[in-house]
Amino acid sequence: MAYFDSASSAPLHPVARQALLASLDEGWADPARLYREGRRARLLLDAAREAAAEAVGCRADELVFTSSGTRAVHSGIAGVLAGRRRTGGHLIVSAVEHSSVLHAAEVHEAGGGAVTQVAVDRAGAVTASAYAEALRPDTALACLQSANHEVGTEQPVAEVAAVCREAGVPLLVDAAQSLGWGRVHGDWSVLTGSAHKWGGPSGVGLFVVRKGVRFAAQGPTDERESGRAAGFENIPAIVAAAASLRAVRAEADEEAVRLRELTERIRARVPSLVPDVEVVGDPERRLPGVVTFSCLYVDGETLLHELDREGFSVSSGSSCTSSTLTPSHVLRAMGVLSEGNVRVSLPTGAAAEDVERFLSVLPGAVAAVREKLGAPTTTTVAAVREDTLVVDALGRRCPIPVIELAKVIGDVPVGGTVRVLSDDEAARLDIPAWCEMRGQEYVGEEPVERGSAYVVRRVS
Amino acid sequence: MAYFDSASSAPLHPVARQALLASLDEGWADPARLYREGRRARLLLDAAREAAAEAVGCRADELVFTSSGTRAVHSGIAGVLAGRRRTGGHLIVSAVEHSSVLHAAEVHEAGGGAVTQVAVDRAGAVTASAYAEALRPDTALACLQSANHEVGTEQPVAEVAAVCREAGVPLLVDAAQSLGWGRVHGDWSVLTGSAHKWGGPSGVGLFVVRKGVRFAAQGPTDERESGRAAGFENIPAIVAAAASLRAVRAEADEEAVRLRELTERIRARVPSLVPDVEVVGDPERRLPGVVTFSCLYVDGETLLHELDREGFSVSSGSSCTSSTLTPSHVLRAMGVLSEGNVRVSLPTGAAAEDVERFLSVLPGAVAAVREKLGAPTTTTVAAVREDTLVVDALGRRCPIPVIELAKVIGDVPVGGTVRVLSDDEAARLDIPAWCEMRGQEYVGEEPVERGSAYVVRRVS
Structure with missing residues (x-):
């Protein structure tokens, strides 16, 4: 049994647990009160703020605690946009931000604001020059994650920050x-x-606003957390969050080397162990513990169940694992294959033996899913029958449209085309990705009744 | 050492502590994930929701968990106002709601909405007929607390709810x-x-929206908690919150009787133990553990320090204990004395001996503060000198203006007046309250340079 989804949530760090227990009896009172229980709570809160600020590299009075990272993002974006309203209503985000950033951008746009999404390359990274191009005289705020949550790619934050600073635009970093x-x-x-x-408890976000940044808190506020996070402070959890941040930082450099070696094994060996796999994300500039790959002809949800049965907890950006039936916006923005997508994000302390066992069970799990779906083997050769074939995959979900395409591509002559009719959102991403992987030509998409026709020309 | 401020925050209930510890290892994963750790977290969350809904008396799918009560109030008010925008933009609140409700109302008003504050009587209670009068065709929402947080007065929620239901207006209850x-x-x-x-952990609010209420969540949302509370769920704390709610409910009836008897002792005996005290709040329809009184000629902050030194943690609505230097809005709305205000709110399990010891130290603590401030003794008799006296208390804070008034009232003849010049917000409340307690006539307030003149006529 191995939990390989720490990018979603990490198990509680032992230091967090200890600190939480220790402060349950000291930190429940209202830190705004002057009596002893209140003063004790205030001392704990102040000490946690100092520790967190030291870890972040900011002043303690620049940092407040929110009830979640999502809340920090929502408050940060709304507050800076309001504080800089006189400059304008233009917001810049990367196309691969966390949904909390994109949701805040949607709200801004719905309220009449302008939003520019900066595109990423196939590895999921933005460039500073793309941010420079996106900047306008009315840009109030730019947002960029420090590293991507789905593929692990690190973003050039310092370079983008320099470009923004030059233009006098604040940069919000979702770290x-x-x-x-x-x-x-x-x-x-x-x-x-x-x-x-990072192994702290749920219920604590960090929210830092540098001195000098124009900020106007939105919505009802109160006197807590400098007016930037309304509601009673969750002090035991805050203490645990700060303590565990220090603890994981103390072991970070060493652990990063170890996890990077483990994820490198997965990056290097999965493509040889499993046919028709695309490993995605930057191979070098990436988080130590994250590796993501997609498997052709695989239903992501079924694969996750297979792996769960084998004792591995991983996540997926495949469309069939989301309630919206659309592939992850990150994979879409990168233009990479989304079907059979698997994200492995190792928690600190992940055992090498578990990684080895994962590599040993993965090929069988993928093969089992492919067999159930009747996926083509890579050696399929079929007689050529017609110059143009139409595959009707309307109403069928990922990865069936791609499987049907793969089954018939050998039935048209080189130079012939296959038209795949599909109303599945994932096909728009996965058919071009398949063409790239298979060396076939993706001609384009045409609207048809109830969906699209994806046209592929056989090249080899 | 006795903590008598449970209305601010209650110490963690042993059941909450146990449940929190037990779920730290089971509840840290993302409940939206399909692997075993996610399924376990989901089970805990679902069970907590069932338990909380049972305690509230609602359907489980009507209840979501937020990061605080404040957050629940803010989301509730904004969401119903938006959901019923077509009906109109009128909001009704009582004058003695918690600041979270009043802050949300201020934001609504700043955004162009209309707000009616329903007045309370001297005991702090609203009437259903006052709500009926406040209702308008464009009323989108009415809000009423179940009981007041500063004086313990219970509100006629069922009657107000009936009036609102009749008018087709939803009632939000801050419980x-x-x-x-x-x-x-x-x-x-x-x-x-x-x-x-109620002795649960910090970081958990309950938020219930009955089926059929038009509700449109405001601000960025995500798929968590039915789209009504964005951000990662704090499951261990949620489990602890639900478990402790059940636990305190199981002992509630018995404990209510016990605490009511203890607070009744304070209500009954403080006026005889301490001269010049006004006990405020409804003597019958009130929370079991809360009793509030105000002491003439006393600086609330100094009194709190005296009591803290004696080992008692209580709070105060006096102006000098708040950063705004204004008396609590609750005491103002009730029109009762605010100086030397003390709220005793007993936690469950509060010991009778501690209450007795409180009653034994209180008179000395009050006397010490009065002596420091040079407060008049009630037996002061002075020679009559003039028909009208002017007391210049400009720049002096509560309770000095009232003390100065009390010192000179004997210096004017019956029928003569004293004009107290003051720029202290508390004087507006405390001088009329003093007149009522002393049987003198409060004539009124006149603007003067840098403040007001409060005119008092000597009657006896």
Whole structure:
């Protein structure tokens, strides 16, 4: 049994547990009160703030605690946009931000604001020059994650921060995925984090606004946390969050080397162990513990169940594992295969033997799913029958449209085309990705009744 | 050492502590995930929701968990106002709601909405007929607390709910102070609560929206908690909150009788133990553990320090204990004395001996503060000198203006007047209250340079 989904939530760090227990009896009172229980709670809160600020690399009075990383992101974006309203209503985000950032951007747009999404390359990274191009005179705020939560790619935060600073635009960095590994470098203006990502308890977000950044808290506020996070402070959890951040930082450099070696094994060996796999995300500039790959002709949900049965907890950006039946926006923005997508994110302390066992069971799990779905083997050769074939996959979900395409591509002559009719969102991503993997030509998409026709020309 | 401020925050209940510890190892994963750790977390969350819904008296799918009671109130008010925008933009609140409700109302008003504050009587209670009068065709929402947090007065929620139902207007009930004691009766539409008020952990609010209430969540949302509370769920704390709510409910009836007897002792004996005291709040319809009184000629902050030194943690609505230097809005709305205000709110399990010891140290503590301030003794008799006296208390804070008034009232003849010049907000409340307690006539307030003149006529 191995939990390989720490990018979703990490198990509670032993130091967090200890600190939480120790402060349950000391930290329940109202820190705004002047009596002894209140003063004790205030001391704990102040000490936690100092510790967290030291870890982030900011002043203690720049940092407040929120009830979640999501809340910190929502408050940060709304507050800076309001504080800089006179500059304009333009917001820049990368296309691969966490959904909390994108949801805040949607709300901004629905309220009449303008949003520019900066595209990423096939590895999931933005460039500073793309941010420079996106900046406008009315840009109030730019947002960029420190590292991507689905594929682990690190973003060039310092470079983007420099470009923004030059233009006088604050940069908000969602550091949820990287804060346990180290400080965020560069001249950022606002930073957010989430304790349960580094082994702290749920219910604690970090929210830092540098001095000098125009900020106007939105919605009802109160006197707590400098007016930036309303509601009674969750002090035992805050103490545990700060203590565990220090603890994971103390072991971060060493653990990063170890986990990087383990994820490198997965990156290197999965493509040879499993046919028709695409490993995604930057191979070098990436989080130590995250590796993501997609498997052709595989239903992500079924694969996750197979792996769960084998004792591995991983996640997926495949469309069939989401309630919206659309592939993850990150994979879409990268233009990579989404079907059979698997994200492995190792928690600190992950055992090498578990990784080896994962590598030993993965090929069988993928093969089992492919067999159930009747996926083509890579050696299929069929007689050529017609110049153009139409595959009707309407109403059928990922990965069936791609499987049907693969089954018939050998039935048209080189130069012939296959038209795949599909109303599945994933096909838009996965058919071009299949073409790239298979060396076939993706001609394009045409609207048809109830969906699209994806046209593929056989090249080889 | 006795903690008598459970209305601010209650110490963690042993059951909450146990449940929290037990679920730290089971409840840290993402309940939206399909692997075993996620399924386990989901089971815990679902069970907690069932238990909390049973305690509230609602369907499980009507209840979500937020990060605080404040957050539940903010989300509830904003969401119903938005959901019923077509009906109109009128909001009704009582004048003695918790600040979280009043802050949300201020935001609504700042955004162009209309707000009616329903007045309370001298005991702090609203009437259903006052709500009926406040209702308008464009009323989108009415709010009423189940019981007041500062003076313990219970509100006629069921009657107000009936009036609102009749008008087709939803009623939001802030049940933070009473939920540990029992269900809220009546046909309410939205209900909020806060776990740390009943001995649950910090970081958990309850937020209930009855089926059929038009509700549109505001701000960025995500798929968690039915789209009504964004951000990663704090499951261990939620489990602890639900478990402790059940536990306190099981002992509530018995404990209510016991605490009511203890607070009745304070209500009955403080006026005879301490001269010039006004006990405030409804003597019958009140929370079991809360009793509030105000002491003439006393600086609330100094009194709290005296009591803290004696080992008692209580709170105060006096102006000098708040950063705004204004008396609590609750005491103002009731029109009662605010100086030397003390709220005693007994936690469950409070010991009778501690209450007795409180009653034994209180007179000395009050006398010490009065002596420091040079307060008049009640037997002061002075020669009559003039028909009208002017007391210049500009720049001097509560309780000095009242003390100065009391010192000179004997210097004017019966029928003569004293004009107290003051720029202290508390004087507006405390000078009329003093007149009522002393049987003198409060003539009124006139603007003067840098403040007001409060005119008092000597009657006896």
